[in-house]
Amino acid sequence: MDIKDYMQNLGRRAREVSRILARASTADKNRALERAASILEAEGQTLDEANRKDLAAGRNKGLDDALLDRLTLTEARIKAMAEGLCQIASLPDPVGAISDLNYRPSGIQVGRMRVPLGVIGIIYESRPNVTADAAGLCLKSGNAVILRGGSEALHSNQAIARCIHQGLEQAGLPQEAVQVVETTDRSAVSELITQEAYVDVIVPRGGKGLIERISREAKLPVIKHLDGVCHVYIDGRADLDKAVAIAVNAKCQRYGVCNAMETLLVARGIAPKVLPILGEHYRTAEVELRGCSETQGLLPQVKPATEEDWYTEYLAPILAIRVVAGLDEAIEHITHYGSHHTETIVTEDFTQARRFLSEVNSSSVMVNASTRFADGFEYGLGAEIGISTDKLHARGPVGLEGLTSQKWIVFGNGHIRE
Amino acid sequence: MDIKDYMQNLGRRAREVSRILARASTADKNRALERAASILEAEGQTLDEANRKDLAAGRNKGLDDALLDRLTLTEARIKAMAEGLCQIASLPDPVGAISDLNYRPSGIQVGRMRVPLGVIGIIYESRPNVTADAAGLCLKSGNAVILRGGSEALHSNQAIARCIHQGLEQAGLPQEAVQVVETTDRSAVSELITQEAYVDVIVPRGGKGLIERISREAKLPVIKHLDGVCHVYIDGRADLDKAVAIAVNAKCQRYGVCNAMETLLVARGIAPKVLPILGEHYRTAEVELRGCSETQGLLPQVKPATEEDWYTEYLAPILAIRVVAGLDEAIEHITHYGSHHTETIVTEDFTQARRFLSEVNSSSVMVNASTRFADGFEYGLGAEIGISTDKLHARGPVGLEGLTSQKWIVFGNGHIRE
Incomplete structure (x- = not known):
């Protein structure tokens, strides 16, 4: 497989469907989230089988107990993922919200409308639940997402993504809204973090080493924090x-x-x-x-x-x-x-x-x-995709709003500039 | 002169005084702006002399008429610069504004406080009035600024900066709040746009070629737009x-x-x-x-x-x-x-x-x-440092708010997390 071609294809598809997602209705997005949640719970056995493959491979590779524990999908964890998606469905939709719409002395009315960022790349390590959490937050905020989980969780992540794809399909939304990178080749990450044409922002979740490397090599904005001293x-x-x-x-x-x-x-x-x-x-x-x-x-x-x-x-x-x-x-x-x-x-x-x-x-x-x-739930964001210690764009716990931008809107009645 | 050392020194000083500026009172910042405006008008002759040097050098170098015109400081243009500073003084201070301060079920009160970005690097071409405009906007928003104007305007920019320094001094604020790069060596720009430790954001103003080069080479966030089609x-x-x-x-x-x-x-x-x-x-x-x-x-x-x-x-x-x-x-x-x-x-x-x-x-x-x-004045921002077509951080006309960030603030009464 040519990794560059493969990643370019993922990126191009994500960019294409991002336009559909940006105008998807709140009802459709919520329906996709709720259906995906039901399917996750119904497909417990399928998820378990996929997870067993990952766990067996992990044991063969000699992963330590802490890592194997993080990798394990228990019934309770699957239920928690499903509940997380339902909770995201219950949050207000940030997209399209108009604020500060005021008349100016010229007669035009100027305000701001909240819009999705477009395409978000998430790079994470062993916990498969991030697949559902991140997909849910990106979908609700009207973004397409490309998910690159840890290679040791690939089967679990694919199985979770299939449940989400069914939810999207049942809500009439494109499955490409949520794409999982299906290669464990490390160069896939390097491709993802340099696709300026297709990806708008990268959110890395994991250890400091991973995040430092991504921040250094990315040609895209990265929402991140390194330390919490x-x-x-x-x-x-x-x-x-x-x-x-x-x-x-x-x-x-x-x-x-x-x-x-x-x-x-x-x-x-x-x-x-x-x-x-x-x-x-x-x-x-x-x-x-x-x-x-x-x-x-x-x-x-x-x-x-x-x-x-x-x-x-x-x-x-x-x-x-x-x-x-x-x-x-x-x-x-x-x-x-x-x-x-x-x-x-x-x-x-x-x-x-x-x-x-x-x-x-x-x-x-x-x-x-x-x-x-200091936490998205405690602050009332409903959920968080991560925490940012940078000053530009998003700072502190990042929820749905941090995955959006604003555009200016102007209403006139044939107004021209003198 | 070792350009790297020189620029590191500028950066370090900017970072140091940025802490003083971040907590400067609205009254002091406004006083500095108003004093600087008066001094600019009073020092018309000094500005004129400095400007003549630039114009003579420009003619020797064979600059075309359009460029020489942009470079010229007329009495009207000096007056406009001074008025611009007074207008910035009259705008509301964004720093310290607290919004959305609400109680959460846990009993803590959570809100956001607007804060300066820190240190801003402005890179621009021949118009010397940008020196006053950009310095004024950065000062009002509580940021230190490093200004790198066109080499053909160096004497004019230095003379304008001296007026602003006097204004800062009379208001009891550090002169290093506004620093002009005093070398015309091109590598100064390369240094400025890679000083991740000292500079928080770069705002390039000028032709598309300049902005493309800066965006490509910068290791810092750049607030910019390339085309307006x-x-x-x-x-x-x-x-x-x-x-x-x-x-x-x-x-x-x-x-x-x-x-x-x-x-x-x-x-x-x-x-x-x-x-x-x-x-x-x-x-x-x-x-x-x-x-x-x-x-x-x-x-x-x-x-x-x-x-x-x-x-x-x-x-x-x-x-x-x-x-x-x-x-x-x-x-x-x-x-x-x-x-x-x-x-x-x-x-x-x-x-x-x-x-x-x-x-x-x-x-x-x-x-x-x-x-x-589509303009900062028309939108009610009072002034603009530039226009951004990017989706992260600032979008559209960028005024004082675009030069700030927000931090989360939490008030409790001994609250702990259960």
Whole structure:
């Protein structure tokens, strides 16, 4: 198979059907999503057979247990995929929404209409459920999608895509709305991320290595984040109970997620009060602590933190702690070491809260709330295709709106420019 | 001079002061703009002297009259620059605006805050007034800017920048907010457009060749448009008077602008009525007509259009005309040959108007209005830094808002995720 030709064909077809999808009715898109959900549940056995093939091949290749677990399609996971599609169907359709339609002194009426981006390329690793999630979000937002999952999940992804194709067909929509790359050749990715004529944006989902490589080589815009080195700053005027609740929740509620706290900053004035309490909590939760010398002075269990620690997203029960003079030093630290993902201040001081909000340059900035809230569902987007730490186009959790653009619309009555 | 070092220094300084600018008060930014405007007017003689140097060098280099004209700073043009800065001062400050701040079921309050992009690189050609316009828009939107004007305008640009620096200084803002590249070495541009660490976005302003080169070589997002092949489609159910007014205004009001009509599409049913009237108008205006065979049958003065004509942005008194079967063929033509800039339909039919609006994929889509309205001032943006035909981030005329991003903000009262 000539990979370049194959990918060009996928791209061309996606571009063609993207015009049909852009004008598809909300009812048709929802029907396709709901039918696909029913079919996914009905086809549990077919999905299971396809998944078994992938699992057997994975075991032969010596994939580790964690990877095999992510690859497994259980009944519960299939149900969750189907529910995800129904939930996307229930979200408002962003396409065609007109906003800010106002008259101008010339007499014309000017507004903006939300429109799909066109064709979206999704590159992801082992979890087959991404196939359904991503397809659903792209379809609802009126985009065609090209899905490139992990080679180890190919049969599962194809089986899921076939269910979605049936849903599309039953709703009278083109099956090419959702295309799965059916080759495991790695050069397919290189082709996809350089198809400027056919693809409008790439969304990579997976490990940092994958995302870095794609960002470096892509000739298309990439919606992404690399690190989630999230900070909690406990201000000198923090409420002690809130500080403890947030600093424990942000670290311990889940370890392997990008919105978990990785570094705790504590104002010098409150450190002797709050750190011993937190130390107890982290000891109970078996969180390894690495800190500056002042932290070490206050908590005997703390190992010295290296320069490297302040940059690190542990994704594990490890936490870096630094005592700072106050807000300025906290913002300096976040600016220098942070990843622009999510930071929170715990304070009762209005002016400090306002300064933190305005001066911290991250995709989510919080006051008196756990960083764990940085999430499309929690923000009310209904679902998310990913999180962006870039400043252009989409920032923070990206839902349906992030998969759309706007065009200007102008209404006149024969108006001409003088 | 080591160009790489020099540009790295500019970039580093811009990044540093961008943090100060991001939190500068509206009052300080406006004061800097207004002071700079006064100083520009007061320093007319200094500007004139600098401009004379550029003009003399330009004449020596054999620049043509059109280029020398664009390069010239007359008293009226200096006044216009100053007025432009005052007008930017009078616009609402986009930075810090909070929208959609709503409570979520979890109890947290989630919204979005508008924030500057950071550092903007502007690359432009001979008109020195861009120095003041671009600096003003970037300053008001809280961004640091690095300006790389044409080498033939260097002394003029430096003199304008000195006035702006005085304005910044008098308002207590850092002069490095506005930096002019003071080398005419071409490699400075290559450095600027690859400084991912220091520059957030590039806005090129100038000819298509410049913009194509920059888009190809940049490692940063570029806000741009290449062509403005704008279409007027006269539908079978068009009002004849409106059709004639719009088709004449869109072509003849100004020729050298990107939102002028370059191709006229006419529905077969109305062509025998409207084309002869339009033919008279274009004959009077001395517009050269190139058309399909049907157009030639209806208007004797029409030369045959080649395939190339449908793709061409003439920027001149030349117009391509094609008779089409109806709306579908018109949309096909625009999709195939268009540049996604601005298209308008003239029709009294509600459903045709709605279809054109939703199915034409351009940055501005109009009904019964001249394409010439596609402009930041006409749309109510107050000013524009450029026009984008891309779908990501900014689309259509780009004003202050297009130079900003949004971050998510979350307010809690000690909220943690369950």
